[in-house]
Amino acid sequence: MCNRLALQGFGGILAVAQHEFVERERWLSDTEFLELMAAAQALPGPNVINLSIMLGQRHFGWRGVLAVLGGLLLLPGLLVVALAALASHQLHRPEVQGALRGMGLVAAGLLLGASWKLALPLRRSLLGPWAVAGLVLASLLLSAALRWPLVAVVALVGGLGMALAARKA
Amino acid sequence: MSAPELLAVAGQFALLSLLAFGGVNAILADSQRILVLQRGWLDEAGFAQAVALGQAAPGPNIMVVGVLGWMAAGPLGLLACLGGVLLPSTLLVWRFARWAEANRSHPLLLAFQRGCAPLVLGLSLSGAWVLVQPYTQAGWPAWTLVAAVAWGSARSKLPPLAWLVLGALGGVFGAW
Numbered sequence: 001m002c003n004r005l006a007l008q009g010f011g012g013i014l015a016v017a018q019h020e021f022v023e024r025e026r027w028l029s030d031t032e033f034l035e036l037m038a039a040a041q042a043l044p045g046p047n048v049i050n051l052s053i054m055l056g057q058r059h060f061g062w063r064g065v066l067a068v069l070g071g072l073l074l075l076p077g078l079l080v081v082a083l084a085a086l087a088s089h090q091l092h093r094p095e096v097q098g099a100l101r102g103m104g105l106v107a108a109g110l111l112l113g114a115s116w117k118l119a120l121p122l123r124r125s126l127l128g129p130w131a132v133a134g135l136v137l138a139s140l141l142l143s144a145a146l147r148w149p150l151v152a153v154v155a156l157v158g159g160l161g162m163a164l165a166a167r168k169a
Numbered sequence: 170m171s172a173p174e175l176l177a178v179a180g181q182f183a184l185l186s187l188l189a190f191g192g193v194n195a196i197l198a199d200s201q202r203i204l205v206l207q208r209g210w211l212d213e214a215g216f217a218q219a220v221a222l223g224q225a226a227p228g229p230n231i232m233v234v235g236v237l238g239w240m241a242a243g244p245l246g247l248l249a250c251l252g253g254v255l256l257p258s259t260l261l262v263w264r265f266a267r268w269a270e271a272n273r274s275h276p277l278l279l280a281f282q283r284g285c286a287p288l289v290l291g292l293s294l295s296g297a298w299v300l301v302q303p304y305t306q307a308g309w310p311a312w313t314l315v316a317a318v319a320w321g322s323a324r325s326k327l328p329p330l331a332w333l334v335l336g337a338l339g340g341v342f343g344a345w
Binding site: 039040042043044045046047048049050053054057058065069072073076077080081083084085087088094095097098099100101102103104105106107108109110111112113114115116117118119121122125126127131132133135136137138139140143144147149150151153154157158160161162163164165166 | 194196197218221230239255276283285286287295304321336344
């Protein structure tokens with residue numbers, strides 16, 4: 001079942017997860033899905049994997065968690081390795097170089113698009129637009145321009161954000 | 170790259186695992202700092218290509234980290250990076266799943282979710298910044314492609330693979 005989920009998910013499988021868990025298997029209602037998803041996003045780690053771990057735990061205990069992880073990771077892992085091995089043997093060919101270059105540019109564009117989607121719900125944030133913009137810019141500057149280690153960025157900007165959120169709540 | 174070095178990198182990724190709010194996008198910039206700037210296992214272009222390959226493959230996005238490890242140091246690199254990045258967050262989420270079911274609207278949980286959202290966005294932008302670095306000398310077709318994909322993927326529900334195929338095809342014919 002989670003194999004089906006993983007193989008349909010090219011690059012990001014949230015929409016697929018929603019479809020499979022809620023509409024097809026009926027393991028969760030719409031609201032339950034949203035609640036689990038919010039928790040999955042607030043925790044560190046890949047969202048969909050987090051979501052599936054919580055779902056596996058809820059319905060089947062630790063065996064569910066193991067099954068979910070195996071299903072999500074095993075087959076895609078093998079595929080990815082095969083792809084990477086193939087590509088690294090053909091790296092010298094100009095077509096492969098060109099294709100990888102194009103894909104690298106697209107990857108940057110996709111990340112900008114994803115950032116836009118993240119920015120939309122932030123406009124309704126309790127923190128207010130100025131605080132949000134300040135926190136976003138601070139993390140961008142510290143991480144991209146000054147190359148601070150992530151631990152320091154998360155501790156500073158995340159801590160500041162949480163303090164602000166706790167005061168407004 | 171020796172065994173102690175691999176273990177050290179696994180440890181670094183294990184730390185990133187606990188900081189990866191919102192998934193792999195948040196830790197891209199720091200992965201680059203570790204693998205390119207600090208260890209020198211990949212160059213900037215190699216890093217961007219590994220990320221693209223990882224995103225082109227089916228499965229969870231975290232596979233990007235596995236591809237990075239593979240391209241940097243072969244099968245052991247894959248184990249070190251992917252194992253490191255998965256294990257701590259998995260154990261943490263597992264414990265949390267049981268706690269959260271009992272405490273759904275705990276004030277700490279809410280402050281955590283709201284306070285960390287801007288950080289997630291900033292880190293994702295920082296990842297995009299790092300990815301375009303090897304191409305800063307590229308001409309206007311490359312910049313047009315980045316802008317078009319950013320705009321198009323934000324607007325439409327096309328799967329990311331469609332954009333990657335477009336970029337790869339154009340690249341084969343030397344368009345950018």
